[in-house]
Amino acid sequence: MKLTKREENVQLFNRWAKTYDAPLLRFWMKGFHKVALRIIKNKESKVLDISCGSGELLRELAKRKFKKLYGVDIAPKMLDVAGRKLPSFVKFQEADVHALPFPHGMFDYVISTEAFHHYDKQKEALQEMKRVTHKNGYIIVADINFFFHFIHFLFEKLEPGCVKVNSKKQIRRIFDEVGLKIIEQKRTFLFAITTVGVVR
């Protein structure tokens, strides 16, 4: 029986969890974490890393003395890896971006790195990210981008769990549709575009 995209993602990332922190991948990941690490300054900020994977971004934030850190992911084995690496004040939960287990307006920063192209319903996912961010809070989406539509098309066909790789313009449109004010959008690494929106 054909797996749903969600099932494909859980299977893929559970399988990958053990080796996800390999040095080459860590180097790749850093390109997606740059903007969040630059923008988030106040150590009192409540930060949610959606699709936190093995917890590398949260590890960097914890190193910088941020204390109110939360991570969610749909792959329990990724969360196991993250939970083992990070101090116990970092709270992890298994959850889907489309149904976050948090009240309205709980966070100052909500981040998704290298994961948006895996989301089944991207507009609804961003809407849900907005719901848990308070007014004037920030949403940071850093995702893959390979310059050309035909490469995106191939990637969508070939990568298990991939739903849609967006161009800069397509991401901007989704931010506009959910009513986020874009304050920054740029290429932060050869294959990464980061978009930052503010909740109005």
Ligand SMILES: C[S@@+](CC[C@H](N)C(=O)[O-])C[C@H]1O[C@@H](n2cnc3c(N)ncnc32)[C@H](O)[C@@H]1O
């Ligand atoms: C390529 S990894 C990125 C991990 C991490 N953010 C990083 O920068 O290294 C993509 C992650 O997205 C998660 N994911 C995929 N679909 C998801 C969904 N619907 N809700 C929450 N997380 C999801 C996967 O389980 C995986 O851990």
